[in-house]
Amino acid sequence: MNEQRRDILGMLAEGKITAEEAERLITALERDHPPAASSPGARPKGKAKYLRLMVHTVENGEQGRIDVRVPLQLLRAGVQLAALIPPQALAAANAKLDKSGVPFDLTQLKPEHLEALVEHLDDLTMEVDQPDAQVRIFCE
Template sequence: MNEQRRQVLQMLAEGRITPDEAERLIDALDREQPESSPGATRAKPRPRYLRVVVSSADNFGGDGPGRVNVRVPLQLLRAGVRLASLIPPQALSKVNAELNKSGIPIDLTELKPQHIEELIEQLDDITVDVDQPDAKVQVFCE
């Protein structure tokens, strides 16, 4: 029950208004409700950008603190994934071999474009915050 309706019933209980007046007030609230609610129930707009913000208090080369702020359209990630899906299998095998040599046992041939697209779709809700005394990393969609 919303607050205004409760107030109307309270006034009725206290005898400050008649049942007819209470009914008219509640009817008026009902008429008002559909106009005010769509804004509240409207779906959240989908994020369009992936933001990566890195702040570092480290004083590299005596220049002072550093900051990196990158904003990438999610559409660009999708386009990149689609383009990367055209990499020929023999090239992927070579990359896999080099990754294995470097101690990263990932089979890129198992990474299908549709899986990566699904991953990007789910990026909307991602928020990564890494806080350290001398650095802060934030990854989120906006």
């Protein structure tokens, strides 16, 4: 499904089809394959094991590719580090953030909040399509 959608967007970027035609094709695609039945969101919760980042770029005619796979378990273990940050370090970081115009209180960020965030990461799919770059972040 995502593959077909990407093909349509690719044809639109290459100017092979107009925006209206692309919209019509995507609508037809969604009608034939409802997102609830085929999107990663349809996967049973808790099945995702990895967070995947894929980047394809074309710069000065040179092709670039980045493919990163991080186990979600590693992220879960990593957020526990937040509980180990000393209070004086959090205060210093808060002061710097405030000075930079980001009034964010890191002391309010609890490990359980971060764990909840990681738990729901398997619902995440992010796709960015540019003529010279494609970025895709998803869980598998």
